[in-house]
Amino acid sequence: MMDRRDSFQNLLELKRFFRLKIKELHPDRGGNKEEYLKFIKWYQESLSKLSKKSLIKVLKNYFPTGNFCYRIETFTIKEVSLGLTKQFKLPLKEITCPTCKGMKKSLSGKKEICSKCLGKGFLSLSNNGESIQIKCSFCEGKGYLYRDICPDCLGKGKIKKEELVEIKLPFGLREGNILFISKEFFDSPWDFYIEVNLEPHPFFKLQGDNLICEARIHFYEILLKEAISIETLEGVEEVPSEIFKRGEPVIFPGRGPYLSENHLWRRGDLIIYPKIIFPEKINEKAKKVLKKFVNLLKE
Ligand SMILES: [Zn+2]
Ligand SMILES: [Zn+2]
Structure with missing residues (x-):
């Protein structure tokens, strides 16, 4: 049951589960009192966790209003695909400028x-x-x-103080999207709009709901090796080499990026495109052996 408890992605689902379960666990109905109280505590914690989560959103485009802070940040394909926890340096509050002590002028100037x-x-x-x-x-x-304006606050007397914060990324962030963090999340005076700049990966590419991976495989590896190492979001994995024999893309269902749809989540596919590598040059000796090999195949 614990697994189920951790998987709630929206308030509606959580509340429905709570109403159903609480009746079952009620001491008046023969439930264990300790279990009952534990469940209520878990529910309250989950509720606040989920409510906080709704303060973070993915925006396709944006028209900021009121007080806001705009940033461009670089994200990796892995971070956005798995919805990892990422650190940001964000200005959470305004403080008196320490350079001019709020005087707005340069204290070392003329x-x-x-x-x-x-x-x-x-x-x-x-x-x-x-x-x-x-x-x-x-x-x-x-x-x-x-006489001179303070170079640090540019004469405002206040500066925005940056702090290191951690955010669990929502699913579905893509290049050019905005990671929106409501001001209530940090209790800061402004909303945050963080534009996603996706760092190019040597062989991963996000395409629609799927993750495309180019696997460079030597032609002889497919024939000689039982297994071939491929890169997945979870790390390097060994897969049977024979699945690449036809030279066509191989789909690993549900191993792609996490996607959020109507408050539920699912995973897209991982599609491996084998890129068969042939040696650029081969010497006479190798050619001879290869010819022998081809003749052996005909037998
Ligand atoms: Zn200053
Ligand atoms: Zn005076």
Whole structure:
């Protein structure tokens, strides 16, 4: 049952399962009380996990509104195909600029004399014939002002602080798509729009729902070897060499990328295209042996 419990992809499915199961487990119906409480705890945790998940989406195109942060990030084919957990450096909040301490001006740059207090740092006011001095609010009593704009915050006095975060990628991200992360996810002041730049892979290619893999196989390997190593999303695997004898693509159903459809998930196929490699040059001796081999085949 635990397997089933971990596989919920949407709230509707989870809630339906809960309603069914909770009746069964209820102590009034002879259920074990400990099991019953454990189940309720599991349900609440799953509920919050799934609700949080809905704050992350795949967008085909986007029209950001309000406060948002846009980024382009590089993803690997493996990451998007398997929906792996990926680390990002994202600005989650705004803090006072540490360089200018919120003053908006460069504290190491040129200074100029305060035009309000003429460098004295205080202003003299007369109050009923009595002269009083107050601190100049313009230069905060320093008598001078910094002239250049702070290079780090560009005069805003605040900067966006980046933090390393981990995101479990939703299924179905493709080149040019947007990974949308709602501001509620991190409790940040803005939504995130992360455009997917897919890193080219030496032999994997995503095509529709499937993963295409080019397998370079030497012509003699198919004849001499029992098994051939192929690259899959889960790593290198040995498959019988005879499946490549016809030189045609071989389909491995359900071994392609994870896909999300109507809140359910399935996997596309892995299609291996064998690319048979022949030696560019072969010497006379090898040619002779090969001819012998061909003659032997005819016997
Ligand atoms: Zn600054
Ligand atoms: Zn002043």
